[in-house]
Amino acid sequence: MSLFFNPEKCRNETEVESKLIVHYLLPKLGYPPDTWHQEITFSRMRLDFLVVASEIVNRKSTVMLVLEAKHPRQKLDKHVRKFKRYLTSLNARYGLLTNGKIVQVYQQINNELSLILQIQGHEVEEKIQEIKFLIGRDELNSTKTVPSLLGSGSLSKKSLSEKYQSFHQEAKHMKVIAIYHNKGGVGKTTTVINLAAALRKKGKRVLVIDLDSQANTTYALGLVKFHDEAFDSIKDKYVYHVLKEKNKFFISDVVRESSFSKPEFDVLPCHIDLMHHEKELAEIDATRTRIPTKLVEVEDKYDVVLIDTPPSLNLYAKVALIATDYLIIPSDLKPFANEGLLNVKNFLTEINEFRGVIGKTPIKVLGVLPSKILTHDKFVKYVLPKMEQIVVERYEFPLMKSRIFERRDVSAAIERTIEVGELDIPDPRSILDHKPDSQSAEEFENLAKEVIDLTDL
Numbered sequence: 001m002s003l004f005f006n007p008e009k010c011r012n013e014t015e016v017e018s019k020l021i022v023h024y025l026l027p028k029l030g031y032p033p034d035t036w037h038q039e040i041t042f043s044r045m046r047l048d049f050l051v052v053a054s055e056i057v058n059r060k061s062t063v064m065l066v067l068e069a070k071h072p073r074q075k076l077d078k079h080v081r082k083f084k085r086y087l088t089s090l091n092a093r094y095g096l097l098t099n100g101k102i103v104q105v106y107q108q109i110n111n112e113l114s115l116i117l118q119i120q121g122h123e124v125e126e127k128i129q130e131i132k133f134l135i136g137r138d139e140l141n142s143t144k145t146v147p148s149l150l151g152s153g154s155l156s157k158k159s160l161s162e163k164y165q166s167f168h169q170e171a172k173h174m175k176v177i178a179i180y181h182n183k184g185g186v187g188k189t190t191t192v193i194n195l196a197a198a199l200r201k202k203g204k205r206v207l208v209i210d211l212d213s214q215a216n217t218t219y220a221l222g223l224v225k226f227h228d229e230a231f232d233s234i235k236d237k238y239v240y241h242v243l244k245e246k247n248k249f250f251i252s253d254v255v256r257e258s259s260f261s262k263p264e265f266d267v268l269p270c271h272i273d274l275m276h277h278e279k280e281l282a283e284i285d286a287t288r289t290r291i292p293t294k295l296v297e298v299e300d301k302y303d304v305v306l307i308d309t310p311p312s313l314n315l316y317a318k319v320a321l322i323a324t325d326y327l328i329i330p331s332d333l334k335p336f337a338n339e340g341l342l343n344v345k346n347f348l349t350e351i352n353e354f355r356g357v358i359g360k361t362p363i364k365v366l367g368v369l370p371s372k373i374l375t376h377d378k379f380v381k382y383v384l385p386k387m388e389q390i391v392v393e394r395y396e397f398p399l400m401k402s403r404i405f406e407r408r409d410v411s412a413a414i415e416r417t418i419e420v421g422e423l424d425i426p427d428p429r430s431i432l433d434h435k436p437d438s439q440s441a442e443e444f445e446n447l448a449k450e451v452i453d454l455t456d457l
């Protein structure tokens with residue numbers, strides 16, 4: 001293994017691959033051979049190198065890096081467009097493009113590609129720490145997103161460490177999103193669980209918090225297999241304990257992994273017993289801020305937290321709205337459905353006043369999400385646009401671009417069971433796992449994209 005790199009020795013593409021990438025960069029950046037693949041073909045793309053930067057160490061996140069080598073005589077500009085397509089189709093977060101003479105490092109966020117470092121081939125050795133800081137294995141495992149260092153080709157060590165520090169100070173990447181409407185049955189739980197799956201599939205590290213004492217999310221995520229108290233493993237450790245205790249039951253102690261979707265995501269479960277604790281918890285003032293306080297501990301562990309809420313104006317709805325940064329309001333937009341939005345509006349005013357007192361900014365409403373929308377033509381053509389217009393004009397809520405229609409596939413995915421002996425055991429799956437090619441799967445994928453865009457996730 002060569003410990004230094006001489007760009008003069010790269011005379012063709014194969015030499016850039018072997019001398020610069022295989023023998024110098026990959027080992028220097030901390031990637032052993034079992035973390036990368038050479039010459040792989042992926043839906044009609046041929047990648048020179050695909051590196052799985054973080055899954056092996058930390059299965060909760062998959063950060064991928066694509067490295068492409070070109071002939072030293074080829075201009076890199078000509079290849080950037082295709083390279084971008086590779087990165088976005090794979091949802092690879094980082095890319096390195098080089099012809100041996102020039103080395104470029106790119107970062108891809110939400111289909112946008114930015115050049116975060118460009119150096120000359122002969123500077124590679126001198127600048128290896130900078131490259132490592134951006135795409136080294138240890139670094140990608142300890143940080144989630146590196147700051148954009150556009151135009152930083154000549155960064156000194158000092159300025160690099162300053163940038164690194166300010167990045168960590170600014171960094172509060174974890175986004176908290178509550179899904180709330182005080183009206184029942186509008187698709188809150190369905191939105192939470194399928195959006196969680198869609199975001200997870202885009203590489204986001206997801207935590208779902210179930211704050212509804214119906215525990216529908218906990219059930220739908222497959223954490224309750226038997227309706228028999230003897231098998232009730234949730235009652236002793238769920239969201240109630242997190243809310244009640246100050247110095248115990250931290251979020252990482254209580255979360256479980258759900259196999260509702262692949263890759264898996266974490267859930268802070270609920271239990272129907274929560275309904276009996278409302279009065280007791282309401283008497284403890286700190287209950288209202290316990291979730292945001294305890295979320296600080298897991299800020300580096302998750303990119304996004306989705307909170308399912310009860311169809312009410314109760315304590316748990318308040319707890320959710322105090323904890324959240326953003327709000328999505330699902331509504332079926334049937335005639336009269338919008339009237340419920342007035343309650344949401346008044347409730348938000350009350351919560352925002354409390355948030356002001358505790359020094360939190362007002363909730364950012366991502367919008368009303370048309371959800372469980374009837375598919376028949378007349379409704380879609382005549383009623384729906386009118387109802388959408390009312391949301392914006394009369395209630396002054398933003399409207400989300402995504403629409404989730406009422407389709408049998410969505411409920412069938414949640415209602416799946418498997419036969420074990422004489423028992424039918426719940427085996428729910430997200431719509432993206434149950435029927436990945438369905439219209440519903442596409443709708444939730446689009447919702448995930450919209451949420452990523454709106455929250456800069």
Ligand SMILES: Nc1ncnc2c1ncn2[C@@H]1O[C@H](COP(=O)(O)OP(=O)(O)OP(=O)(O)O)[C@@H](O)[C@H]1O
Nearest residue numbers: 184185186187188189190311372405406407410411
């Ligand atoms: N897009 C959809 N297509 C088909 N069925 C749906 C869809 N969304 C929700 N449902 C079904 O409608 C019912 C209510 O949905 P869901 O539980 O998500 O609503 P909710 O707002 O969480 O209800 P609650 O207020 O009781 O918590 C469920 O049986 C669910 O399977």
Ligand SMILES: [Mg+2]
Nearest residue numbers: 188189212216
């Ligand atoms: Mg629900």
